[in-house]
Amino acid sequence: MSADTGISASTKPKPTIMPSGIVTPEKGLYVLQRLNSLLGHEEHLTSTQDGLLRKWGGAFAPLDMREARLMVENAGEMYFVLRSYKNNTPGTPLVVAEATILDVNGDPQKLVQTHPKYNHIVRPSTWQLSIDPEGDTAIFLQLTTLEEESRRRGIGSVSRSAVFYYTLPPHVRFVLTTTPVSDKFNFEGITRLPTRKLDEMLGRNYPTVNFHYRAGAEIAGYEAKYKEPAPTRPKMQGRQNYEDVVFMLYRRLANGDWLGIARPTNVARWL
Numbered sequence: 001m002s003a004d005t006g007i008s009a010s011t012k013p014k015p016t017i018m019p020s021g022i023v024t025p026e027k028g029l030y031v032l033q034r035l036n037s038l039l040g041h042e043e044h045l046t047s048t049q050d051g052l053l054r055k056w057g058g059a060f061a062p063l064d065m066r067e068a069r070l071m072v073e074n075a076g077e078m079y080f081v082l083r084s085y086k087n088n089t090p091g092t093p094l095v096v097a098e099a100t101i102l103d104v105n106g107d108p109q110k111l112v113q114t115h116p117k118y119n120h121i122v123r124p125s126t127w128q129l130s131i132d133p134e135g136d137t138a139i140f141l142q143l144t145t146l147e148e149e150s151r152r153r154g155i156g157s158v159s160r161s162a163v164f165y166y167t168l169p170p171h172v173r174f175v176l177t178t179t180p181v182s183d184k185f186n187f188e189g190i191t192r193l194p195t196r197k198l199d200e201m202l203g204r205n206y207p208t209v210n211f212h213y214r215a216g217a218e219i220a221g222y223e224a225k226y227k228e229p230a231p232t233r234p235k236m237q238g239r240q241n242y243e244d245v246v247f248m249l250y251r252r253l254a255n256g257d258w259l260g261i262a263r264p265t266n267v268a269r270w271l
């Protein structure tokens with residue numbers, strides 16, 4: 001039992017994904033940290049929990065600070081936060097990213113076979129992640145630019161590239177996203193569109209799919225109701241309550257780079 005939170009942490013040993021270490025940012029404008037860097041900085045953890053809850057609602061975000069601390073304690077190894085960095089001090093949390101690793105060969109069908117619902121990957125009751133540290137595929141569970149007015153200024157892209165290059169072990173060769181879309185998304189029709197039309201249509205109607213597509217990810221699969229809330233979770237809704245999911249696929253090249261994604265130059269790893 002942790003003295004300050006009164007919450008029992010999982011007794012399951014936490015897998016070591018990447019060695020932790022401090023890389024002091026020299027010219028970085030941002031730092032990427034594990035979410036547990038916010039423990040002890042109550043105002044930052046509170047604003048993060050609040051931002052996630054506003055976006056994702058009670059089914060997929062910590063309902064309160066008790067759950068936020070549980071999430072950090074039990075799954076903190078794979079929750080990341082991008083923070084501003086000024087005067088040698090990490091500042092406000094800007095973007096939160098959440099990932100896990102599974103052995104599904106970048107194949108959405110295999111993911112759905114082994115984990116038929118999003119809830120089977122993330123268990124909000126204990127806030128633990130299914131994880132196979134030896135797996136070849138990182139599942140991007142969530143990427144959230146916390147403040148609506150901060151969107152389209154590049155920090156979502158910065159966070160994506162920092163997570164890809166700084167946190168994923170070399171044996172991970174694929175990233176699959178779980179991108180929620182409205183029930184109007186027509187997977188078969190959309191994947192048959194010629195590139196220019198697809199480009200236009202995604203830009204107009206599906207900004208988050210467009211975010212990944214423009215960076216070079218393929219539309220690799222789709223599953224209706226994949227993000228169906230667990231019946232045990234409170235019905236509190238967030239701005240994003242789509243249940244259908246598009247799986248976008250990123251690939252790693254033989255030289256270790258991610259196809260379409262440049263190494264970040266303005267963000268320091270500080271895990």
Ligand SMILES: CC(C)(COP(=O)(O)OP(=O)(O)OC[C@H]1O[C@@H](n2cnc3c(N)ncnc32)[C@H](O)[C@@H]1OP(=O)(O)O)[C@@H](O)C(=O)NCCC(=O)NCCS
Nearest residue numbers: 143144145151152153154155156157179207208210211214
């Ligand atoms: C997806 C998300 C993380 C992008 O964050 P961001 O900080 O806006 O990202 P960037 O500024 O780096 O990238 C913006 C790109 O995303 C796409 N995009 C984002 N919002 C868009 C919008 N409202 N309309 C059209 N395209 C949009 C565009 O391709 C845009 O590039 P452009 O500005 O050159 O046209 C953010 O929109 C978000 O938090 N969305 C809600 C949470 C969510 O649904 N996440 C699921 C991701 S799997």
